[in-house]
Amino acid sequence: MTLAGVGILLAVLTASPGDAVSVSMWAMNAGVEGRGEKKHFDQELTPIRDTVASLPFDTFTTVKVVQVKASPDAETRIPINDRYTLYLMLLEKTEDGLLRLSIRVEKMPDRSSREKGRPVNAFATRVEVKTGQKIKFKGLKNEGKELVIVLQAA
Amino acid sequence: MKHCKYARKIEALFDGEQEATPELDRHLAACPVCAALLAELKRLREGVCGILKPGAVEDPQLPAFMAGIRDQLDAPPARSRSIWAVTSLVTAAMVVALATFAMIKGGPDPVRATEVEVSTEIEGAEVGWYDSDDDSITIWINVAEDDL
Numbered sequence: 594m595t596l597a598g599v600g601i602l603l604a605v606l607t608a609s610p611g612d613a614v615s616v617s618m619w620a621m622n623a624g625v626e627g628r629g630e631k632k633h634f635d636q637e638l639t640p641i642r643d644t645v646a647s648l649p650f651d652t653f654t655t656v657k658v659v660q661v662k663a664s665p666d667a668e669t670r671i672p673i674n675d676r677y678t679l680y681l682m683l684l685e686k687t688e689d690g691l692l693r694l695s696i697r698v699e700k701m702p703d704r705s706s707r708e709k710g711r712p713v714n715a716f717a718t719r720v721e722v723k724t725g726q727k728i729k730f731k732g733l734k735n736e737g738k739e740l741v742i743v744l745q746a747a
Numbered sequence: 748m749k750h751c752k753y754a755r756k757i758e759a760l761f762d763g764e765q766e767a768t769p770e771l772d773r774h775l776a777a778c779p780v781c782a783a784l785l786a787e788l789k790r791l792r793e794g795v796c797g798i799l800k801p802g803a804v805e806d807p808q809l810p811a812f813m814a815g816i817r818d819q820l821d822a823p824p825a826r827s828r829s830i831w832a833v834t835s836l837v838t839a840a841m842v843v844a845l846a847t848f849a850m851i852k853g854g855p856d857p858v859r860a861t862e863v864e865v866s867t868e869i870e871g872a873e874v875g876w877y878d879s880d881d882d883s884i885t886i887w888i889n890v891a892e893d894d895l
Contacts, residue, residue, distance in 0.1 A: 713868035732888035
């Protein structure tokens, strides 16, 4: 059995189907456009403005905003654009409001890639968060800017 | 008890440290004190030897004697078993009591560190994470420019 198989089996055993949680995702391009201290955020990014404001960028433009369910049954697939796809799965939900999530961001290969034409996990994470706590991913390049993804489980 | 000046010599004679002499024999025959002393010393010696001498088992006693040995060999070590049994029971009871106490007591929530595992399949890339000031978790990747 593969590691992923073991992970899915553990998730199914530790959380029941009714334990699905709602997860909001904000994906944005972050760049520097010489705005100085007056940073720009697209309207849809207002809920996570404070979360990304500390990053060294002055312009944040929406790529995708979506709300999905993360369940222990299967990975929830969230296409961000034609290059990146986020996969989300609930591994465990504790009585004291802690959530263990499996999150991976898959990157499709491009012509200059060395990855022989197969998609690769740009990020593969297992993270334990409190309900409402935000997780942000940074560092992936997208359209000449940096792709920033923020997740929040309710 | 009366004392005679020959008493030391009688004791030495009894212990084999003094050779019998005609003079001592005559004195013993004439002195009731020394005769009584010698008799008492002999009686004490016999008593001591009786204690130290292992008891002989006569033929008629042999079956009972052997049966007694068999009984002792066959008998379970009840006392030591019961000690271990009691010790085990007490230990088990203490474990149960402590576990029950810990479950009922509750107490403050344990301090839990943030748990994050992060990896990447992008060749040459570095990944990591940190807790941000706004209570969010930041997971980062550093990728060589030509890989993107």
